[in-house]
Amino acid sequence: MSKKKLICIVCPNGCEIEIDGDKISGYTCKRGLDYAKSEFLNPVRSLSSTVKIADSDLVCPVKTSKPIPKGKMFEVIKEINKVSIKKPIKYHQIIIKNVLNLGVDIIATKEF
Amino acid sequence: MNKKDLVIIGGGSAGLASAISAYDEGVKDILLIERNAELGGILNQCIHPGFGLHHFNEELTGPEYAHRYIEELKRRNIEYLLNTQVTSISKDKIVTFMNENGIQKLECKAIIFATGCNERTRGQILTPGYRPKGIYTAGLAQKYMNIDGRLVGKNIYILGSGDIGLIMARRMTLEGAKVIGVSEIMPYSNGLKRNIAQCLDDFNIPLRLSNTVTKIFGKDKLEAIELSDVDKNLKPIPGSEKIVKCDTLLLSVGLYPFNAMLKNAGCKVNLETKGSLVDQNLETTIEGIFSTGNVLHVHDLVDFVSEESERAGKNAARYILNKRGKSLNTLNVKHSENVSYVLPTIIKVYENNEPIIFSFRVKKPIKKTTICIKNSAKILLNMKKMNLLPAEMIKITAKDLDLKNSDDLVLEVKEDE
Numbered sequence: 101m102s103k104k105k106l107i108c109i110v111c112p113n114g115c116e117i118e119i120d121g122d123k124i125s126g127y128t129c130k131r132g133l134d135y136a137k138s139e140f141l142n143p144v145r146s147l148s149s150t151v152k153i154a155d156s157d158l159v160c161p162v163k164t165s166k167p168i169p170k171g172k173m174f175e176v177i178k179e180i181n182k183v184s185i186k187k188p189i190k191y192h193q194i195i196i197k198n199v200l201n202l203g204v205d206i207i208a209t210k211e212f
Numbered sequence: 213m214n215k216k217d218l219v220i221i222g223g224g225s226a227g228l229a230s231a232i233s234a235y236d237e238g239v240k241d242i243l244l245i246e247r248n249a250e251l252g253g254i255l256n257q258c259i260h261p262g263f264g265l266h267h268f269n270e271e272l273t274g275p276e277y278a279h280r281y282i283e284e285l286k287r288r289n290i291e292y293l294l295n296t297q298v299t300s301i302s303k304d305k306i307v308t309f310m311n312e313n314g315i316q317k318l319e320c321k322a323i324i325f326a327t328g329c330n331e332r333t334r335g336q337i338l339t340p341g342y343r344p345k346g347i348y349t350a351g352l353a354q355k356y357m358n359i360d361g362r363l364v365g366k367n368i369y370i371l372g373s374g375d376i377g378l379i380m381a382r383r384m385t386l387e388g389a390k391v392i393g394v395s396e397i398m399p400y401s402n403g404l405k406r407n408i409a410q411c412l413d414d415f416n417i418p419l420r421l422s423n424t425v426t427k428i429f430g431k432d433k434l435e436a437i438e439l440s441d442v443d444k445n446l447k448p449i450p451g452s453e454k455i456v457k458c459d460t461l462l463l464s465v466g467l468y469p470f471n472a473m474l475k476n477a478g479c480k481v482n483l484e485t486k487g488s489l490v491d492q493n494l495e496t497t498i499e500g501i502f503s504t505g506n507v508l509h510v511h512d513l514v515d516f517v518s519e520e521s522e523r524a525g526k527n528a529a530r531y532i533l534n535k536r537g538k539s540l541n542t543l544n545v546k547h548s549e550n551v552s553y554v555l556p557t558i559i560k561v562y563e564n565n566e567p568i569i570f571s572f573r574v575k576k577p578i579k580k581t582t583i584c585i586k587n588s589a590k591i592l593l594n595m596k597k598m599n600l601l602p603a604e605m606i607k608i609t610a611k612d613l614d615l616k617n618s619d620d621l622v623l624e625v626k627e628d629e
Contacts, residue, residue: 107409111265112513112604114405145410146261148273149386150358159361161259161275170414177386191279209259210275 106139108132143170149177151195152184153212160185160212162195165205172202180206187212216320217241217532219307221298221473224253225514226326226505226521228281233525234324235288239532243318244285244292245309251285251292252278253328254351255514257358260379266515277514301325303478303498322500322528325474325488326521329467329506331376337465339371341428344435350376350464354383363387365460369437370394371425373401373408375512375603377464382411391415392458395423395439397446400577402466402603404512425461426453434459467510474503484553485509491558492568493527493536494520502528509555509571512605516571523569537562540616543587548624550575552602559615567611572623574600580628585610587618600625 108115110131117126117136127133138144144167150159168176179199189212196206217239220227223246231244250256255263258274265271268280285292296311307318331349348356348364354376356362366389370377373396381391394412399422401408412419420439426448427438436457440448469487479496480489487508488496494504504524505517530536541561547554554572570585578600585593585608593610600606615621 107405107413109406109410112262112404112406114409116405145414146271147386148259148261150259150361152361158359161256161273161358163259163261163273173386209273210256210279 104140106136108135110135144168145170145173147173147176148209149180151180151206151208153189154184154186156187156212158212160189160195161209162206163209164199165207166203168202168204172200175200176202176206213306213317213319216243216318218243218322218324218528219318219320220244220324220326220525221301221307222246222253222326222328222505222507223248223251223292223294224326224328224505225255225278225281225517226328226507226524227253227324228278228285229518229521230324230326230502230504230525230528231290231292232281232284232288233522234529235290235525237526237529237533239529242290244290245296245298245307246292246294247297249295251282251294257351257355258379259358260383263514266513267518274514281518298473301473301477301501303501305500321532322502324502324504324521324524324528325496325507326503326505326524327470327473327507329510330470332463332466332468334463337463339425339428342431344428344430344433346430346434346459347428347461347463350374350380350462353460353462354380357383357387363389365389365458367392367458368460368462369425369456369458370462370464372396372464372466373403373419374464374466375403375407377462378403378407378411380462380464381417382415385415385417389460391417392456393418393420395420395425397422397424397442399444400601404603424448428461429455434461437461467506469507469510471503471507474501474507477501479503482509482553482555482557485555489557490555491560492556492566493531493560494524494556495527495531497558500528500531509553509605512603516605516607520569520571537564541618543615543618544620545570546620546622547572548622548626550578550625550627551623554623559621561615561618565613565615567609568613570608570610570623571605572625573602573605574625575602577601578625578627582626582628583608584624584626585613585621586624587621589619592618592621596628 104119148163255274255278263277298309426440429436441452504521539560
């Protein structure tokens, strides 16, 4: 395995982590270590966007219930943009169940 | 005139946290005033995750962070007004506001001012050229995108590497726009490192450091911009110009406290932060008027706004309930040359002093430092810290400082080898 440097995105501290073979250094918490491992093997990202609300000028913010593979972000956004929902919308209501069979739901982050 | 114990101006993260904490400290006669149609402030348009790691120990989006506070406010039945604009406050603590019921006045025992900050605009950075449409501040574009569902352009350039600009680079890319690049006039980024990684690097969006926009082309609609490298005095270098075609320019060039109303009331201004001068209890130079959150100084993390505002709420309540005793000594806090500001600038010493929380920023990145707080007689606190950046506010909690006979304090950041 080769050397790789990354900036940890788990929290705003932004630790600089170095991966050299199976040696990982520079992280300052367990979440950082987990992030480095995942970033090397299967990078994932949390995704947030908005969906249309029928009969409203406003849009409803949504997010993935869990991080999704980094390479799937654009495809998931496409799915989100197909949807239009009706009021009332509950906090953390599921908007799309198991999007693209990723085992992740799209949920509302606000109530309307 | 109608009376209230406590009026809080602004229903964003700062106002919500201070209302809840004042209530919990024992003041029940509270009115929170919000000018928008909903509570939550700017959190509502910050739909990305990254909030709450300090405060709730989990990662939330802006609307979720706001939701938690709004639920707490409602659980306590704290009174609030929406669609209501405060027009002035006076030094004898009379708040004038207007809404669909007309203009009203309220006399109160204490006021907490929590109105947040404004974005710097094109006028404030003096970009030459025409004034076509297609130039937005990053936060305004974010509001259009995340509240109104409208993407402001297709080929976008971003000036300034502030966090809102970086977040918008990712958001607009995901929604199908082409973000051509980001220019930052300073030799280092002004955003959080993780936002460079997850908003620019993830999408191969180039960041040009020591580079800025020197011309705007397009009479009615933005057509192109001219970029130039800058020297170490931030002056454009002739010959380095490059023309970039784009239909939208986003400005992410900084925020400043929305402090005019406090200034007009007579609260002294801190020239370094552009907010008010406050003591460690977040009290301005007018007794009973408090200031907290981004109207006091611009924060990078909402978690820190909440923490500060909880202190403001608690201290305002203690003031109203006459619980804080007599101040024994007042002293000023100064800082070394490499620090851009420190808060508080005033410390009032009481019989039982709570820990004092100092917030400050450095002027340029420093790798290794020793931070100390001292008076003319001795060093009161000494600590080592790594990787200080201007973009990241630093907070230190100082417990048990013996300040009864102290003279002015100095916060000193020493650069270590």
